[in-house]
Amino acid sequence: MKAEIITIGDELLIGQVIDTNSAWLAIELNKLGIDVKYKISVGDDELEIINVLADAQKRSDIVFITGGLGPTKDDITKKTLCNFFGTKLIQHQETLNLITQIFSSRNLPMLESNINQSMIPANCLPLLNKAGTAPGMWFEKDQKIFISLPGVPFEMKTIFESEVAEKLKNKISNTFIHHQSIQTISIGESFLAKKIEDIEDKLPPHIKLAYLPSLGIVKLRLSAKGNNKENLVAEVDSYKTELIKRIGKNVFSESDDPIEKIIGDILKEKNKTICTAESCTGGYIAHRITLIPGSSSYFKGGIVSYANEVKTQELKVGKDTIEKFGAVSKECVEIMACEARKKFKTDYAIACSGVAGPDGGTTAKPVGTIWIAIASQNTISSKVFAFGNIREINIQRTALAAFDMLRGELKQLN
Ligand code: ATP
Ligand code: MG
Numbered sequence: 363m364k365a366e367i368i369t370i371g372d373e374l375l376i377g378q379v380i381d382t383n384s385a386w387l388a389i390e391l392n393k394l395g396i397d398v399k400y401k402i403s404v405g406d407d408e409l410e411i412i413n414v415l416a417d418a419q420k421r422s423d424i425v426f427i428t429g430g431l432g433p434t435k436d437d438i439t440k441k442t443l444c445n446f447f448g449t450k451l452i453q454h455q456e457t458l459n460l461i462t463q464i465f466s467s468r469n470l471p472m473l474e475s476n477i478n479q480s481m482i483p484a485n486c487l488p489l490l491n492k493a494g495t496a497p498g499m500w501f502e503k504d505q506k507i508f509i510s511l512p513g514v515p516f517e518m519k520t521i522f523e524s525e526v527a528e529k530l531k532n533k534i535s536n537t538f539i540h541h542q543s544i545q546t547i548s549i550g551e552s553f554l555a556k557k558i559e560d561i562e563d564k565l566p567p568h569i570k571l572a573y574l575p576s577l578g579i580v581k582l583r584l585s586a587k588g589n590n591k592e593n594l595v596a597e598v599d600s601y602k603t604e605l606i607k608r609i610g611k612n613v614f615s616e617s618d619d620p621i622e623k624i625i626g627d628i629l630k631e632k633n634k635t636i637c638t639a640e641s642c643t644g645g646y647i648a649h650r651i652t653l654i655p656g657s658s659s660y661f662k663g664g665i666v667s668y669a670n671e672v673k674t675q676e677l678k679v680g681k682d683t684i685e686k687f688g689a690v691s692k693e694c695v696e697i698m699a700c701e702a703r704k705k706f707k708t709d710y711a712i713a714c715s716g717v718a719g720p721d722g723g724t725t726a727k728p729v730g731t732i733w734i735a736i737a738s739q740n741t742i743s744s745k746v747f748a749f750g751n752i753r754e755i756n757i758q759r760t761a762l763a764a765f766d767m768l769r770g771e772l773k774q775l776n
Contacts (some may be wrong), residue, residue, distance in 0.1 A: 364423050365398045365399065366422070367425075368403075368404060368418060369383055370428065372405045372413060375403060375405050383515055384426075386515065393541070395538065399422060408445070409664055412438070412442060415427075416446075423506060423572075428510075430513060431498075433478060443483050443501070443508075450483070451484070452481065452483075452484045458477065477685060480683070480702065482499060488500075488508075489525040489526065490521070491517055492524060493515060497521075498510060499725055504559060507530075507533065509526060530637075538586070538594055540591070541584065544615075545579060545618075545621075546614065547614050548578065548763070551573055554612075558605055568586055570584070570586075577759065578759055579621070614766070621766070622654055625772065634775075636711065637663055637708045639698040640667070640714055641667055641673070641715035643757050647664070647760075648664035670684050673698060676701075677698045680697075688731055690727050691733060692733055695733040696737070698735065699735040700737045700742060702737070710738050712736055715732070717730065717748075718757055718760075719753045723743055729756075730750050732746070732759075743770075
């Protein structure tokens with residue numbers, strides 16, 4: 363089954379709105395074992411939309427369309443679909459009832475444009491929209507399926523999940539698809555590829571390995587297709603185990619969760635707490651930790667000791683230490699971590715201090731020099747990193763490196 367996603371809207375073509383709908387849909391379709399072969403964005407122009415629909419009909423089995431279903435004049439998708447299928451709009455009573463209900467429950471008057479939202483092409487099956495007023499639409503023509511959904515991401519997702527996914531599953535054959543992630547950190551993509559080359563080479567044709575790199579992290583994804591779900595899962599599992607064993611300590615997760623979630627889960631499970639003392643990251647590490655729901659059970663707080671006098675006043679980093687070794691030094695971060703841990707009464711503390719750039723580098727400590735320390739009850743470990751010249755990336759890399767160091771410490775709890 364080949365799928366295609368058409369996103370409609372002038373705003374997408376001028377860069378005002380980023381097309382997240384097709385990315386989301388592609389992920390969901392992939393889960394169902396449906397390959398997305400094309401993604402097209404087209405403006406609010408009837409002729410252009412019809413051209414795109416005609417192309418899609420030739421080359422794809424399932425065509426998703428998002429956008430342009432609203433009540434305003436610029437929303438022309440319904441009318442265009444009518445012309446494309448050679449049909450006309452008719453009123454759908456159930457949808458009208460639903461819209462009337464929504465407006466009366468909110469005590470709002472209904473405009474004609476709202477009533478028009480219950481008008482749908484005669485040849486479609488309406489898809490109930492529990493999140494808004496515009497229904498989705500399902501068309502079938504010459505063995506091809508067309509599914510039109512609203513542009514508002516939340517509405518699009520709601521209709522897909524409640525009305526489309528199950529129907530699609532029933533339409534497609536009984537091919538199973540199984541994905542397995544392996545997330546690695548602090549190992550480059552090419553180095554990783556070399557390390558697992560022979561395992562990759564012996565993968566059977568129905569199991570594919572993808573490298574999905576992002577800053578500091580390379581996610582490996584095994585994707586398998588087959589008819590026997592149990593066998594498929596077992597087969598993927600055995601390759602997963604082999605890969606994890608080979609890659610070793612750089613593997614931090616078999617899920618798609620970010621590293622701070624993985625660490626949070628361990629802290630929670632082991633009943634341990636953490637705090638931060640940040641200089642060059644300005645609170646970014648604490649922010650990433652607290653983005654994870656439930657982090658209050660292990661994260662107590664942090665100090666952003668950006669200025670040297672704050673390091674001295676709040677974290678007892680001696681003026682002499684700063685004079686002798688500098689604020690970007692092993693000595694400084696180790697004191698920061700130890701003092702933060704005492705201050706917040708936590709099991710662990712993360713501290714960092716570095717030259718984020720673009721200015722402030724010296725020959726001895728060029729931009730990108732970052733010291734990180736992790737303090738625990740009995741140990742203090744610290745490490746220096748040489749990142750690059752880009753401030754934002756240095757900040758992100760520092761957070762990742764700190765999480766990775768903490769992960770190393772937490773491993774010793776086992
Ligand atoms: P409405 O009923 O709100 O008019 P609609 O179906 O007509 O919905 P559009 O008017 O095309 O949809 O888009 C509404 C809003 O949804 C846009 O302003 C934009 O913020 C968002 N949107 C539309 N298409 C996309 C897309 N492909 N990806 C992400 N957001 C989108
Ligand atoms: Mg609209």
